Amino acid sequence: MLHRVEHVMGFPVSLRVDDEHVPESAADAVFAWLREVDARFSPFKEDSEVSRYDRGELSAADLSADLREILDLCEHYRIATGGAFDVRLPGRRLDPCAVVKGWSVQRAAELLAAAGATRFVLNAGGDVVAAGGPWRVGVRHPEHADKLCTVLSLDGGAVATSARYERGDHIVDGRTGDAATGLLSLTVVAPTLTEADSVATAAFAMGPEGVDWAASLEGCEVFAVDAGRRVLRTPGFPAAA
Known part of the structure; x- marks a missing residue:
């Protein structure tokens, strides 16, 4: 087992891998990839591809296939949310982190699968991708750090x-330029x-209407707590017994 x-x-x-035959090098590859992603796509690193593109030092034709894919995903969710999700807010630097995180960790999970892992869980700051469950995943209470909701x-x-x-109020509704405060938390279960x-952040930016939007997407199940502390849950959300 790798841990x-x-x-x-x-x-x-x-990272936890329960397959005994998976080599330590698989874990090495996962973390090497995530460090590479941080170096290439962080808007907080002045020499990253994202920062150089944002400053106009790279043209669209100069971008890597990976960054083009990320920006295409960002544009998809901008259009799908009517502009609520937008990585190009006026007066701010280009910040695709909301897409980069899930995209890169999913790629890391694919590296594990390619190395032969069939039962694993990869937890990146509370966002989880897993295989070979069932795995029990707790969702933190939005107001009490020591409790689960x-x-x-x-x-x-x-x-x-x-x-x-x-x-804090770091997610902005791109339609208004104001912080998105209509929800306390929103959790999405999806195939990847x-x-x-991406859907969790995009829906949160939309506010309460984002719950129905996320729930309408194929393969997505939603658990949310709104600003009035009401719990909103889709019927298929896989709550543990």
């Missing part, structure tokens, strides 16, 4: 949460972490 925890991209990433059973796929409790993480 490793490292601090990457500004948050702890923990729900526990779900994840056989495979991914779960991501967007909330105000870690970084690319989708779960």
